[in-house]
Amino acid sequence: MRLPNLRQLHTFRILMQTQNVTEAARQLNVTQPAVSKTIASLEDSLGARLFRRIRGRLYPSGDATRLLIEIERLFVQLEALNDGMEGLRSSQDGKIAISAIPALASSIVATSLARFARERPHIRTLLMSENSGNMLTQIGLHQVDLGFMYNHPGPEKSLSAELVAELEVVGVLHRNHPLASEPVLTPQILDGHAVILWEQNTPPSQLVREAFLREGLVPRDQFETNNSFAAKSMAAQGIGVALIDPTVMLGDTRTDLVIRRFRPLVPLRIFCIQSIYRPASQLSQRFLEDFVQAMRGFADTLRLDID
Structure with a gap:
């Protein structure tokens, strides 16, 4: 069996996510025939049928579902490798993606991220305002680096939750x-x-x-x-x-x-959520440290304002 290449695996991964050849081709910036040809080549390498088309719709086989699990593990490792390589550079460069519940995304997280980026003009940032369920999904899929929410998310083997600040109603x-x-x-x-x-x-x-x-x-x-x-x-x-x-x-x-x-x-405990399978980059870790300091300052200001 010939080993599949990363291009084949990436195409397969996108097709599994979209379940649509047209959308997969758009995201990959290639033609639909190119997607079909790559998948056919992958099937030939594996000696297994990965998709069936029934009444115009694409359905993944059981082999495809099992393969996706292994590919996700591989891409987690590749992303961790990429983060590690970025971490070798100064935390003045790179990208940080954050998801937070609306109350935090629109206030303290946005303010902290803006201040952080102002001191690092070459970084790229992504801030998503999501409900807690969507935020946890984004972290589990490694679409974002850090998540912030009130209250502990509960037991989840693939996620870690660190208490970073405590406010009150x-x-x-x-x-x-x-x-x-x-x-x-x-x-x-x-x-x-x-x-x-x-x-x-x-x-x-x-x-x-x-x-x-x-x-x-x-x-x-x-x-x-x-x-x-x-x-x-x-x-x-x-x-x-x-x-x-x-x-x-x-x-x-x-x-x-x-x-x-x-x-x-009535306490409001702020937790930072991360994936245990994706170590924090140097940039993410630096932002988290800055965020904790900002929260301490905000808590002190709050006490002065209402005392």
Whole structure:
């Protein structure tokens, strides 16, 4: 059996991902016949049929599925080799790809990445704003280097989760709101007042609701959202108190909003997620170090702002 070359394996990998010869050809920047010829050559090398076309659709065989698993392992090693070679160069060069949940991607991660890139004008960056499920998938497929999310993702053999910072849920409200003069907001103080919460299926929202329930109270949750920036905008209209993460206030110089502590404390733990099969490049590791320092500074500023 002739050993397949990397071009054949790469073409096969793209075709398995797209399940479409036309799209595979577009991504590879070749013609459709070239894709078909490469796959036929690979099948000839392996002595196995990898795809069947039924009613115009392409279906991979069982051999193709098993082969893909081995090829993914190979490409992980190749990507790790490439990262290692990049790491031999200065961390002033290279590319870093990051995925984060929207609240973090739009605030502290974006700010940190911009500052990091400003000091390294030759690097290329990619920042994806994704829900936690999509983010974990991107890391597992090695589409990004680092991921950032609130709360531990749970047991996952192929991923590592490192606690890099801890914040807390805060109350954000209009300066003319009846409770704006309260230094600390509690379920008892908020009882009867409209609150703006994350949607119920999110862990932070569940913890906030549990804080009310422990006092025998139910939050007047007239308003729910899956976006902290939307909650802040609603609070700015004076319709309620937003119980959200404080990162949305980063760089906000508006004077119509105030931020208040919420007690009992509801922690927001930020985890950095990485693939255990792809060691962090020197560039990624340097960014993570800078991000941890930025989070410490932000936490200190937050304490000063609301004390």
